Amino acid sequence: MEFEFTQEQKLFREAVREFAKEKIAPFEAEWDRKGEFPRSLFKELAQVGLAGIRIPEKYGGQGADAVTTGVAIEELSRFDFNVANFVIINNILTANVIVEYGSEKLKEMILPGVANGDIVLGIALTEPHCGSDAAAIRTRAVLDGDEWVISGEKSSISMVKYANYFVLYAKTKPEERHRGISAFLVPTNSKNIKFSYFDDVGYRPISRGALKLDEVRVPKEFLIGNLNEGFYYVMKTFDFSKTLLALSCLGAAEQSLEETIEYVKHRYAFDRPIAKFEGIQFKIAEHLTHLEACKLLCYKTLWMKDRGQSIAAQAAMCKWWAPKLAFEIIHDCILMHGNVAYSKDLPHERRMRNVMGIEIGDGTAEIQKIVIGREILGKEYVPYK
Numbered sequence: 233m234e235f236e237f238t239q240e241q242k243l244f245r246e247a248v249r250e251f252a253k254e255k256i257a258p259f260e261a262e263w264d265r266k267g268e269f270p271r272s273l274f275k276e277l278a279q280v281g282l283a284g285i286r287i288p289e290k291y292g293g294q295g296a297d298a299v300t301t302g303v304a305i306e307e308l309s310r311f312d313f314n315v316a317n318f319v320i321i322n323n324i325l326t327a328n329v330i331v332e333y334g335s336e337k338l339k340e341m342i343l344p345g346v347a348n349g350d351i352v353l354g355i356a357l358t359e360p361h362c363g364s365d366a367a368a369i370r371t372r373a374v375l376d377g378d379e380w381v382i383s384g385e386k387s388s389i390s391m392v393k394y395a396n397y398f399v400l401y402a403k404t405k406p407e408e409r410h411r412g413i414s415a416f417l418v419p420t421n422s423k424n425i426k427f428s429y430f431d432d433v434g435y436r437p438i439s440r441g442a443l444k445l446d447e448v449r450v451p452k453e454f455l456i457g458n459l460n461e462g463f464y465y466v467m468k469t470f471d472f473s474k475t476l477l478a479l480s481c482l483g484a485a486e487q488s489l490e491e492t493i494e495y496v497k498h499r500y501a502f503d504r505p506i507a508k509f510e511g512i513q514f515k516i517a518e519h520l521t522h523l524e525a526c527k528l529l530c531y532k533t534l535w536m537k538d539r540g541q542s543i544a545a546q547a548a549m550c551k552w553w554a555p556k557l558a559f560e561i562i563h564d565c566i567l568m569h570g571n572v573a574y575s576k577d578l579p580h581e582r583r584m585r586n587v588m589g590i591e592i593g594d595g596t597a598e599i600q601k602i603v604i605g606r607e608i609l610g611k612e613y614v615p616y617k
């Protein structure tokens with residue numbers, strides 16, 4: 233058993249930290265307030281290899297392994313949770329589907345642009361009537377000559393302000409549930425797509441919104457992978473993204489906890505630093521214990537992924553636990569700061585709002601526990617058909 237990161241991973245962590253401190257941290261509050269990233273950020277991320285961290289080197293990316301990607305996400309998230317989440321959406325939830333299942337033509341068309349920051353991708357799965365039950369989507373794709381014609385509505389879709397393309401899931405066999413879904417690449421400048429934008433609690437610069445597609449036409453070659461296999465692709469992708477999302481929550485909580493540890497050493501009450509009170513020390517000790525355990529679970533899951541092992545159960549464990557834990561830790565950090573942290577002047581309230589989104593996005597805790605039950609007890613115990 234080996235619990236050390238490699239020398240390269242340690243150096244990489246330092247490099248990401250330096251970059252994030254200089255180029256991201258000074259703007260984090262402003263981007264949250266405006267609900268928008270500057271487009272130049274994507275180019276800056278590309279220059280340091282983060283925009284295409286998981287894209288194979290052949291297409292201009294870094295081809296990083298899963299553990300190294302986790303290191304980048306944890307570190308970025310300490311300085312801006314949303315930038316870390318941009319990297320997850322752009323690399324794992326979307327580009328990865330093209331890497332794993334797309335044709336050579338689609339790979340050449342999309343991946344170099346993602347790696348160099350020119351192309352931004354989003355994933356469009358959820359619909360107004362269904363989220364947890366993703367197999368119930370109603371958006372339809374019908375082949376008409378050399379084009380797919382897509383109609384339907386997508387809701388709760390991240391990156392709506394920036395995406396050049398969506399990896400969109402639609403029914404190609406409506407009488408089937410998960411066996412009737414295919415994945416498509418849909419350019420956002422296609423005719424007949426209308427966008428609307430949400431005013432969110434957290435996750436603000438990522439930008440969430442809805443898409444209305446009314447007979448949107450895309451070339452036949454924009455089908456990703458095989459017909460009717462899209463549901464399998466998205467679920468496989470989620471196993472990886474869920475683990476990274478978990479680490480993004482832990483990175484934010486870790487940063488809040490470290491800042492709080494410094495604060496309690498210098499804040500006095502009853503003639504002594506509040507760090508001397510057991511009521512403070514015990515909270516910190518418990519949070520550090522849980523944080524350490526949850527991080528180990530996340531990195532073990534990524535390590536398993538790098539060895540080609542199935543991570544369905546472990547990824548679901550990371551995903552239900554980490555956002556909940558991060559929310560609780562950051563909440564307590566605010567309380568340990570007293571009145572000063574009940575303000576937008578400190579980053580803790582933003583971090584708390586942000587991690588709460590991941591208690592829902594990519595599947596709620598209840599859905600993760602169903603996945604764990606299925607993996608451990610067997611498919612015959614799944615509580616639905």
Ligand SMILES: Cc1cc2nc3c(=O)[nH]c(=O)nc-3n(C[C@H](O)[C@H](O)[C@H](O)COP(=O)(O)OP(=O)(O)OC[C@H]3O[C@@H](n4cnc5c(N)ncnc54)[C@H](O)[C@@H]3O)c2cc1C
Nearest residue numbers: 355356357358363364388389390589592593594595596598
């Ligand atoms: C910040 C954020 C970003 C997102 N980004 C994207 C995106 O980019 N693309 C995209 O396609 N989607 C995105 N989503 C949507 C997200 O994936 C869904 O919100 C999620 O899958 C839950 O679906 P729902 O919101 O419709 O909740 P519902 O499915 O309506 O669930 C409501 C409640 O019922 C519970 N529930 C449902 N079924 C069961 C069950 N069988 N047993 C017990 N409890 C159950 C749920 O746990 C939840 O508490 C995003 C969501 C958020 C919050």
